[in-house]
Amino acid sequence: MQKKEFLMHLIGEMGNFILDExxxxxxxxxxxxxxGIHLCIIDNNQRTExxxxxxxxxxxxQRRPEMAGYYGAMAGHDLVGHARLNLIGWQVKHGDVxxxxxxxxxxxxxxxxxxDHGKFNIPSK
Amino acid sequence: MTEKKLYLLMIVLILMLVFTAFLSEGYHSVLTGFVKIQSHPARLINDYTIIGSEGGALLNCSIVGLIGLFLVYINNVRLSGPTIAAVFTMMGFGLFGKTPLNIIPIIFGVFLLAKLVRKKFSEYIIIALFGTALGPMINYVILESGLKGNMAIFIGVTSGVVAGLLLPPIAIAMLNFHQGYNLYNLGLSCGFFAIFAAAVFSSAGFDLTIKVIWNKNPSTLLVFLVPTISILFLIAGVLLDYKKFFLDFSRILKLSGRLPSDFMEMVSASGALINIGLLGLICSLYVYLVGADFNGPVIGGIFTVMGFGAFGKHVKNSIPVIAGVALSCMVFGKALSAPGAILAALFGTTLAPIAGEFGFLAGISAGFIHSILVDRTAAWHGGMDLYNNGFAGGLTATLIIAVIDWYVGNKDEMIFFRKQKKHVNKE
Structure with a gap:
C-alpha cells in the first residue's frame, strides 16, 4: 500500500474512533x-483507566502479518458500525495512550x- | 502453548478422517476413489462422496486440509481464528470441488504476487488459502473445455496462477463493498473474477452448463461424522480451560462477528472451540430435522460454519440468518432439504455479522434476500467459484450495508427537516 494511502486509512480509522465519543x-x-512517522491524536474526552x-x-x-496485509486495508474505509483499533494495532509499531x-x-x-519510539521529538506533556 | 494444542487438535481431526476413510472402505477403494476425484470436473456441484467414494472423498478432504495447515505452519502464521476457518473451509470443499492438484496453482499465483510486490507470503496467506475456491476453473480448462493434452494442462494451470496473481487486489477491494459484513469475502472476490473468466470461456464457445451430482444415500458413517467431530471440539474446549470456557463462550455471543473477528484473540481459544462444537451440533440438527442428506456438500457446509466458529459466526448471530433462509424457502414453496436450500441455509451464515451488529430482524432479512439471490448466481460464473454463497452473500451484504450507510448518513438531516417543518408550521 502506498504510504499516503496507508496514512489516510490510519487517520480515518482513528478519526472514526474519536468521533464515536x-x-x-x-x-x-x-x-x-x-x-519513521509519528501520528498524534488529542481529544477532549476524558476516559477511565x-x-x-x-x-x-x-x-x-500481537503482530499479525496475515491480518495486517489483508484485513488491515479496511482501516478508515468502513465507517458503518464501531471503529476498530485492532485494524490499526496490526499495522503500527507501537501505540501510547x-x-x-x-x-x-x-x-x-x-x-x-x-x-526507537523514545527518540521521537514530541514531548510527552 | 495454546497454539501447539490447536495444531494437535487439527492433526487429530485430519488423522481421524484418514483412518475413518481407510477403516470403512479399505485401501483399494479409498485410493481408487481418491484418484478418480483428481481427474473429475469440480464445478458446482460435484459431490465427491459419490464421484470417488466416501472414503476417497474423506482422504481428499484430509489432504487438502493438511496442505492448508502445513502452509500456515511453515509461514510462521498464527493458528488462530482466520487460519482455522481457512483450513476447515478447505477441508469442507475437499468433499466437493477442491483437490490437491487444483488448489496448488492458485496458491502459487498468490505467492508469486507477494514476491513481485516484495511482501511476505504470510501477508497474503489467508487470500491464498480461501482463494482456492477457484480450483474448479483449472479442472474445467483441463477436463471440460475441449482442449487436449499438454496444451489443456498448460492453459489450465496458467489460468490458476493468473487467478492467484489477481486475487489479492480484488479481495482487498471487495472488503470495502460490504465493509466486513460478508464473512466469505473471497467468495465475493472469486465470484467477481469467475464472471470474467466465464465470459472468456463462453466467448470461446465452451459449454458452461451446470450439472448437479448429489449423493442422496449417504452412509451412516457420514451422518455421524460431524456430530462426532463437534463433540471432540467441545471436549477440547472444556479441557483447554475448564474454569472459564462457559464464561468465554458467553463473551463470544456478545460480539457482532464482523470481519475480522478472531474469537481466539478477542476472547479465548477455549470459548471459540466450544462455539465451533456447538455450531457443528446445531447445523447437524438442522440438516437432520429438515431431512437433508449428510453428503459431501452438506458436510462441507457444516465444516465451513464450524471453521468460522473461530472467526465471526456464533450461535446467536447465525440462527437469524438460517431462519431467514428457511422462511424464504417456505414463502416461495421450496423444499428445505433441496440442495440449493440446504446449502443456502448453511453457507448463508456468511451474513451472520449483519445479525450480530444490527439485530435479529436484520439477520432474518439478510437470510431471506440471500436465499433468493443465491439461486441465480452460480449460473453467472458457471459454477467455477465454489463459494457461490459467499458471492451471493457479498452482494446481499453490499445491498444491505449501502442502505444502512445511507440511512445513518441521512438520519440527522431527516430529523432536522422534520424539526424545521414543525418550526415553520408553528410560525
Whole structure:
C-alpha cells in the first residue's frame, strides 16, 4: 500500500474512533521523523483507566502479518458500525495512550523494525 | 502453548478422517476413489462422496486440509481464528470441488504476487488459502473445455496462477463493498473474477452448463461424522480451560462477528472451540430435522460454519440468518432439504455479522434476500467459484450495508427537516 494511502486509512480509522465519543475538540498531527512517522491524536474526552487500557491493548496487539496485509486495508474505509483499533494495532509499531488535563492523547509510531519510539521529538506533556 | 494444542487438535481431526476413510472402505477403494476425484470436473456441484467414494472423498478432504495447515505452519502464521476457518473451509470443499492438484496453482499465483510486490507470503496467506475456491476453473480448462493434452494442462494451470496473481487486489477491494459484513469475502472476490473468466470461456464457445451430482444415500458413517467431530471440539474446549470456557463462550455471543473477528484473540481459544462444537451440533440438527442428506456438500457446509466458529459466526448471530433462509424457502414453496436450500441455509451464515451488529430482524432479512439471490448466481460464473454463497452473500451484504450507510448518513438531516417543518408550521 502506498504510504499516503496507508496514512489516510490510519487517520480515518482513528478519526472514526474519536468521533464515536462525540468530542468538541480533536487534533490530529502527523510528523515525519528520522526513522519513521509519528501520528498524534488529542481529544477532549476524558476516559477511565479501563478504557485507556483497552485502547492500549488494541493498539499494541500481537503482530499479525496475515491480518495486517489483508484485513488491515479496511482501516478508515468502513465507517458503518464501531471503529476498530485492532485494524490499526496490526499495522503500527507501537501505540501510547495517556490522559491529558481534559482528554486523551494517543501516539502512534510507524517506523522501521529498528526504530526507537523514545527518540521521537514530541514531548510527552 | 495454546497454539501447539490447536495444531494437535487439527492433526487429530485430519488423522481421524484418514483412518475413518481407510477403516470403512479399505485401501483399494479409498485410493481408487481418491484418484478418480483428481481427474473429475469440480464445478458446482460435484459431490465427491459419490464421484470417488466416501472414503476417497474423506482422504481428499484430509489432504487438502493438511496442505492448508502445513502452509500456515511453515509461514510462521498464527493458528488462530482466520487460519482455522481457512483450513476447515478447505477441508469442507475437499468433499466437493477442491483437490490437491487444483488448489496448488492458485496458491502459487498468490505467492508469486507477494514476491513481485516484495511482501511476505504470510501477508497474503489467508487470500491464498480461501482463494482456492477457484480450483474448479483449472479442472474445467483441463477436463471440460475441449482442449487436449499438454496444451489443456498448460492453459489450465496458467489460468490458476493468473487467478492467484489477481486475487489479492480484488479481495482487498471487495472488503470495502460490504465493509466486513460478508464473512466469505473471497467468495465475493472469486465470484467477481469467475464472471470474467466465464465470459472468456463462453466467448470461446465452451459449454458452461451446470450439472448437479448429489449423493442422496449417504452412509451412516457420514451422518455421524460431524456430530462426532463437534463433540471432540467441545471436549477440547472444556479441557483447554475448564474454569472459564462457559464464561468465554458467553463473551463470544456478545460480539457482532464482523470481519475480522478472531474469537481466539478477542476472547479465548477455549470459548471459540466450544462455539465451533456447538455450531457443528446445531447445523447437524438442522440438516437432520429438515431431512437433508449428510453428503459431501452438506458436510462441507457444516465444516465451513464450524471453521468460522473461530472467526465471526456464533450461535446467536447465525440462527437469524438460517431462519431467514428457511422462511424464504417456505414463502416461495421450496423444499428445505433441496440442495440449493440446504446449502443456502448453511453457507448463508456468511451474513451472520449483519445479525450480530444490527439485530435479529436484520439477520432474518439478510437470510431471506440471500436465499433468493443465491439461486441465480452460480449460473453467472458457471459454477467455477465454489463459494457461490459467499458471492451471493457479498452482494446481499453490499445491498444491505449501502442502505444502512445511507440511512445513518441521512438520519440527522431527516430529523432536522422534520424539526424545521414543525418550526415553520408553528410560525
Amino acid at each position: 462525540n468530542p468538541s475538540r480533536m487534533v490530529i498531527s502527523l510528523h515525519q521523523e528520522e526513522d 479501563e478504557e485507556i487500557e483497552d485502547i492500549k491493548k488494541a493498539l499494541n496487539c 495517556s490522559s491529558t488535563d481534559n482528554g486523551t492523547k494517543i501516539d502512534l509510531w510507524l517506523g522501521s523494525d529498528q526504530f
